[in-house]
Amino acid sequence: MRRKVERDQILGHEDEADGIQEYDNPLPDWWLGLFWLTIIWSFAYLVHYHFIADRSPEAALAQELAEAQERWPAPGEGEGTEAGLTLTAEAVAEGEGVFQTYCVACHGADLMGGIGPNLLDDEWIHGGRPEDVINTITNGVPDKGMVPWGPVIGPEQVNRVAAYVISKNAEALGREPGAVPPPPE
Numbered sequence: 008m009r010r011k012v013e014r015d016q017i018l019g020h021e022d023e024a025d026g027i028q029e030y031d032n033p034l035p036d037w038w039l040g041l042f043w044l045t046i047i048w049s050f051a052y053l054v055h056y057h058f059i060a061d062r063s064p065e066a067a068l069a070q071e072l073a074e075a076q077e078r079w080p081a082p083g084e085g086e087g088t089e090a091g092l093t094l095t096a097e098a099v100a101e102g103e104g105v106f107q108t109y110c111v112a113c114h115g116a117d118l119m120g121g122i123g124p125n126l127l128d129d130e131w132i133h134g135g136r137p138e139d140v141i142n143t144i145t146n147g148v149p150d151k152g153m154v155p156w157g158p159v160i161g162p163e164q165v166n167r168v169a170a171y172v173i174s175k176n177a178e179a180l181g182r183e184p185g186a187v188p189p190p191p192e
């Protein structure tokens with residue numbers, strides 16, 4: 008399919024620059040071949056990447072999240088609500104007992120704070136979602152004087168006292184327990 012052109016014809020621009028002129032030769036076949044090949048390759052790659060292998064970032068993220076979920080299940084998952092919090096009346100009552108024993112000294116019998124912050128307002132330093140509260144209670148904030156309670160009272164009592172804090176907070180703010188914004192980054 009080689010184009011029949013006489014080679015090495017000067018194009019004859021009017022505007023030659025510095026005495027440099029241009030030949031009107033076709034591109035070499037091997038070069039054109041490569042050019043078309045890259046275009047065809049890019050389409051094949053696109054189809055394979057997005058539709059056949061689905062290596063999109065969204066798919067990769069979903070995959071990683073699923074793996075993380077398996078590896079680090081939310082505390083107490085399987086019992087209670089989606090967030091792993093048991094919000095039954097008994098659980099909350101039990102949580103109140105735990106709170107009276109371990110938490111009033113700093114957060115106050117009315118949960119309105121003292122040494123520790125108010126737990127009834129909408130201001131959460133470490134997030135107010137059930138999993139955030141469970142996490143704060145479990146791991147504490149040792150630098151700021153909040154004890155890591157996980158090792159002291161165990162996951163079950165952490166869950167109960169979190170249920171108590173969250174239901175009291177929701178009650179004070181007049182909303183559904185757990186309907187709170189995620190922590191600030």
Ligand code: HEC
Pocket residue numbers: 105106109110111112113114122123124126130131132133134140143144148151152153154156168169172
């Ligand atoms: C020795 C005092 C002390 C005790 C006892 C204590 N806390 Fe705290 N707690 C704090 C302090 C101080 C903070 C604030 C940490 C910070 O500024 O990051 C805090 C923070 C928290 C938070 C996070 C509040 C937010 O805004 O994100 C929760 C929830 C909490 N405590 C629950 C509890 C529970 C439940 C107990 C009992 C098991 C408890 N605390 C016992 C001092 C205490």
